[in-house]
Amino acid sequence: MTTTTVPRLRRARRVVPRPKPTLVIGGLLLLGFVTMAIIPGAIAPYGPNDFDYGAILQAPSAAHPFGTDNFGRDVLSRVIWGARIDMQIALFTTLFPFLFGTFAGVVTGYYGRWLDAIFGRIVDVVMVFPFLILVIAIVAILGPGLSNMYIAVSSVGWVYYARLVRGETIVQKNAEYVQAGKVMGYSPSRIIARHVFPNVVTPAIVYLMTDMSLGILLGASLGYLGLGAQPPTAEWGVMVADGKNFMTTAWWISTFPGLVLTLAGISFSLVGDGLADLLRPKS
Amino acid sequence: MSAEQPMLSVRDLNTVFPGERGRLHVVRDVSFDLAPGEVLGIVGESGSGKSVTLRSLVRLYRPPTEITGSVIWQGQDLLSVGDARMQDVRGGEISMIFQEPMTALNPVLSIGKQIRESLAEHEGIGGREATERATELLSLVGIPSPRERLDGFPHEFSGGMRQRAMIAIALASSPQLLLADEPTTALDVTIQDQILKLLLRLRDQLGMAVILVTHDLGVVAQTCDRVAVMYAGRLVETAPVRELFRNPKHAYTVGLRRSVPDGGAARTPLAPIGGAPPDLRSLPPGCPFAPRCSFEIPACHEAEPPLVEVAPGHASACIRHDVLPAPQKERS
Amino acid sequence: MNRWQYVLARLLQMIPTLLVILVLVFFMVRLLPGDPATAILGDRVTDEAVERLNRQLGLDRPIPVQLAIFMRNVAQGDLGTSINLKVPVSRLIAERLPITMGLTLYAGLVAALLAIPAAIVAALKRGTWIDGTIRGFFQVGLSLPVFYVALQLLTVFGARLSWFPVGGIGSSFGENIYYLFLPALSLGFYLAAMLMRNLRASILEVLTAEYVDFARSKGLQPRVVLASHVLRNAMIGTVTLFGLSIGRLMGGAVITETVFAIPGVGRLMIDSIYGRDYSVVQGLTLSFAVVISLVFLLTDLVYTVLDPRTKMA
Numbered sequence: 001m002t003t004t005t006v007p008r009l010r011r012a013r014r015v016v017p018r019p020k021p022t023l024v025i026g027g028l029l030l031l032g033f034v035t036m037a038i039i040p041g042a043i044a045p046y047g048p049n050d051f052d053y054g055a056i057l058q059a060p061s062a063a064h065p066f067g068t069d070n071f072g073r074d075v076l077s078r079v080i081w082g083a084r085i086d087m088q089i090a091l092f093t094t095l096f097p098f099l100f101g102t103f104a105g106v107v108t109g110y111y112g113r114w115l116d117a118i119f120g121r122i123v124d125v126v127m128v129f130p131f132l133i134l135v136i137a138i139v140a141i142l143g144p145g146l147s148n149m150y151i152a153v154s155s156v157g158w159v160y161y162a163r164l165v166r167g168e169t170i171v172q173k174n175a176e177y178v179q180a181g182k183v184m185g186y187s188p189s190r191i192i193a194r195h196v197f198p199n200v201v202t203p204a205i206v207y208l209m210t211d212m213s214l215g216i217l218l219g220a221s222l223g224y225l226g227l228g229a230q231p232p233t234a235e236w237g238v239m240v241a242d243g244k245n246f247m248t249t250a251w252w253i254s255t256f257p258g259l260v261l262t263l264a265g266i267s268f269s270l271v272g273d274g275l276a277d278l279l280r281p282k283s
Numbered sequence: 284m285s286a287e288q289p290m291l292s293v294r295d296l297n298t299v300f301p302g303e304r305g306r307l308h309v310v311r312d313v314s315f316d317l318a319p320g321e322v323l324g325i326v327g328e329s330g331s332g333k334s335v336t337l338r339s340l341v342r343l344y345r346p347p348t349e350i351t352g353s354v355i356w357q358g359q360d361l362l363s364v365g366d367a368r369m370q371d372v373r374g375g376e377i378s379m380i381f382q383e384p385m386t387a388l389n390p391v392l393s394i395g396k397q398i399r400e401s402l403a404e405h406e407g408i409g410g411r412e413a414t415e416r417a418t419e420l421l422s423l424v425g426i427p428s429p430r431e432r433l434d435g436f437p438h439e440f441s442g443g444m445r446q447r448a449m450i451a452i453a454l455a456s457s458p459q460l461l462l463a464d465e466p467t468t469a470l471d472v473t474i475q476d477q478i479l480k481l482l483l484r485l486r487d488q489l490g491m492a493v494i495l496v497t498h499d500l501g502v503v504a505q506t507c508d509r510v511a512v513m514y515a516g517r518l519v520e521t522a523p524v525r526e527l528f529r530n531p532k533h534a535y536t537v538g539l540r541r542s543v544p545d546g547g548a549a550r551t552p553l554a555p556i557g558g559a560p561p562d563l564r565s566l567p568p569g570c571p572f573a574p575r576c577s578f579e580i581p582a583c584h585e586a587e588p589p590l591v592e593v594a595p596g597h598a599s600a601c602i603r604h605d606v607l608p609a610p611q612k613e614r615s
Numbered sequence: 616m617n618r619w620q621y622v623l624a625r626l627l628q629m630i631p632t633l634l635v636i637l638v639l640v641f642f643m644v645r646l647l648p649g650d651p652a653t654a655i656l657g658d659r660v661t662d663e664a665v666e667r668l669n670r671q672l673g674l675d676r677p678i679p680v681q682l683a684i685f686m687r688n689v690a691q692g693d694l695g696t697s698i699n700l701k702v703p704v705s706r707l708i709a710e711r712l713p714i715t716m717g718l719t720l721y722a723g724l725v726a727a728l729l730a731i732p733a734a735i736v737a738a739l740k741r742g743t744w745i746d747g748t749i750r751g752f753f754q755v756g757l758s759l760p761v762f763y764v765a766l767q768l769l770t771v772f773g774a775r776l777s778w779f780p781v782g783g784i785g786s787s788f789g790e791n792i793y794y795l796f797l798p799a800l801s802l803g804f805y806l807a808a809m810l811m812r813n814l815r816a817s818i819l820e821v822l823t824a825e826y827v828d829f830a831r832s833k834g835l836q837p838r839v840v841l842a843s844h845v846l847r848n849a850m851i852g853t854v855t856l857f858g859l860s861i862g863r864l865m866g867g868a869v870i871t872e873t874v875f876a877i878p879g880v881g882r883l884m885i886d887s888i889y890g891r892d893y894s895v896v897q898g899l900t901l902s903f904a905v906v907i908s909l910v911f912l913l914t915d916l917v918y919t920v921l922d923p924r925t926k927m928a
């Protein structure tokens with residue numbers, strides 16, 4: 001026997017959280033990186049560009065746990081100072097895409113028709129290229145450098161968010177509680193803002209965390225290729241490139257920044273997975 | 284109980300699911316015999332443990348689920364034989380059909396392929412011989428144009444046809460026992476009737492025994508020789524089908540009878556059984572049906588009554604069986 | 616509609632997208648700072664020399680005319696001539712695209728060989744330390760940058776241990792299996808991680824399906840149940856993911872080709888962008904678009920074959 005329930009307008013779901021250990025670990029790591037980014041001077045024993053020609057290419061030791069590079073710079077300190085750049089990269093390569101993409105996705109998904117048709121074309125054109133190549137092409141036009149990299153990534157990256165959110169919006173649009181709202185005479189903007197948006201933004205937030213991990217990788221890759229952050233900036237990708245000619249003689253110059261980079265990526269990933277678990281509706 | 288050797292003999296079957304939130308003792312001390320060619324119905328509400336019982340018979344559950352007791356088939360205890368023998372028994376001697384054919388059939392393999400799998404495994408035949416045999420099987424279960432339908436996929440069949448196809452697959456290696464888990468629950472009433480008649484016809488033609496699990500007393504009345512009533516994981520009454528309907532000897536069975544329309548009888552109001560099935564994790568002491576029972580007395584709450592014979596071939600686990608009313612005359 | 620009609624319809628759909636891309640690329644390339652003539656001749660040349668070169672290259676005509684000429688040429692299969700390398704672009708692409716495609720497919724193969732067995736084991740041993748270790752291992756793979764893995768593999772197995780060549784390609788198919796192994800590994804590792812996660816989750820979901828119970832109740836051998844019932848269903852989503860990831864792999868090839876000095880299309884793209892080699896950039900962009908569109912189409916086709924329930928709309 002089923003009783004009919006009058007559909008109630010739903011707010012964003014609140015789920016009582018019980019965090020998994022991986023989420024906690026990821027969160028702590030992330031906290032560590034953010035701390036490094038905010039107060040590098042307090043943690044790092046040296047500055048990022050403190051040359052010391054008397055101590056070049058030294059292997060890891062007590063004085064220099066990560067060794068020194070060919071300019072005598074302390075690799076550990078550079079890695080710590082680099083957190084600031086790479087955390088910035090994580091933020092600026094994803095913030096605009098997330099905000100604009102979510103907005104575009106909701107609007108396109110909800111209003112549909114010609115807006116959707118145009119969006120479909122844009123998606124087709126963007127999806128047919130490897131993301132990296134698109135970004136490289138735009139950076140080539142604008143010139144290498146961090147800010148241009150942010151512009152390049154943002155101008156293409158929003159499409160992925162928009163596509164995700166559009167899909168979710170379409171699903172929600174047909175849900176009962178939206179129909180109920182329409183019947184009650186709510187204006188579209190009210191329905192979207194108060195009811196549709198909170199439900200579709202959740203997958204976007206989860207994707208945001210993974211995207212931050214990808215953003216760091218992308219930024220570091222471009223740094224490695226010489227198209228993103230420029231030497232002598234202590235960005236982890238640039239540091240790996242700095243050391244690539246010394247791999248057989250002074251492996252530490254490239255290896256440590258790379259490991260830290262990976263660790264940063266892992267921490268974002270873990271947090272992303274943990275959030276996905278928490279926010280997923282219980283099935 | 285017939286005088287011949289039972290084909291299947293189940294004693295003290297217990298199935299426990301150890302879960303994060305406590306051990307779920309779903310099947311409790313179930314014992315019964317099955318005579319050759321008999322159709323035994325196991326009837327009960329959802330959650331009574333009837334489907335789990337069926338699956339436990341052929342060990343369809345993997346550890347950590349615990350299945351204990353004995354299931355004697357052809358002189359061997361299925362619960363203690365090796366995997367190889369078990370694989371021979373499943374499909375080859377005992378087959379099973381499920382409630383919802385849309386989910387029970389592999390959606391990406393053709394019906395023919397799913398039949399031929401069984402044939403390859405148990406009869407060792409393949410190629411043209413297998414195709415012919417598969418076509419015969421589809422024809423046996425009443426599917427028109429069997430040769431063409433062999434290459435079809437489950438989603439291309441209608442509900443009733445899908446169920447017939449599943450039966451055909453289950454019969455591929457001529458099993459002697461068919462376990463049917465609510466085979467008609469998901470079907471329209473008219474199709475239900477067809478499928479049940481099909482099962483009976485197959486029983487006659489192939490000499491197969493059937494254990495039919497259902498929650499529908501009407502299905503039981505139509506097809507079964509004997510019935511076992513299950514409640515809260517236990518058998519609470521077993522009897523030949525006529526006996527059960529004419530003379531129920533457990534308060535739960537009486538309640539069941541009253542809660543279904545009785546075609547032909549005088550207009551009496553339906554009386555559903557109040558309350559809800561018990562939580563298996565926290566059963567009260569005594570008879571598990573007592574909280575919902577209209578005949579309960581204090582003694583019912585003391586100890587769980589055992590299943591004992593109260594008339595020839597008729598067993599009950601109700602201490603109040605002698606005061607239960609005989610129901611209205613059923614339409615014979 | 617039947618399969619051929621579907622393919623044809625999809626191919627036709629590709630054309631407008633490609634046209635849009637062509638026009639976009641044409642204009643974007645001309646936005647690159649500097650012009651080819653200066654790039655070739657250097658800064659200290661006379662204006663006449665620049666003008667002469669421009670006329671030679673056809674770059675002095677009005678833009679719409681250049682666009683029209685370009686479109687006509689492409690339709691005839693003429694992708695122009697590389698300004699820097701002085702050879703037909705189509706020849707460059709014909710030489711290098713197969714190398715990049717080969718590397719990409721090799722990486723895909725490596726990824727599949729790593730991911731599939733791992734996913735099966737992890738799913739079947741779910742919750743055990745084996746599962747945890749496998750998932751942890753691949754979790755790291757998700758965050759390892761391609762350039763880092765490439766560099767480390769090259770250093771350790773190439774330079775130090777000399778088990779593999781230190782970059783470049785061989786002269787035969789067989790040799791390339793050897794030469795491209797490390798590059799394929801570094802490129803494919805990330806994909807392996809994604810595939811493993813996806814397949815493991817798929818398998819776990821399928822294991823609870825009733826048709827798996829039915830298959831077991833038929834007394835089929837466990838490996839038959841695993842292959843015909845579990846994997847056959849679980850792989851569908853993973854195969855689709857694989858197809859959709861080829862594009863990303865080709866992007867990663869840029870990095871791998873740079874680290875391992877492989878003469879593929881990825882490096883050519885970067886070099887051409889910086890060399891202001893318009894024709895090559897145009898030709899390459901078109902090639903990427905065509906190849907990846909075809910891969911998408913192929914992926915969809917494979918999906919319809921794997922899952923008979925799909926209707927081709």
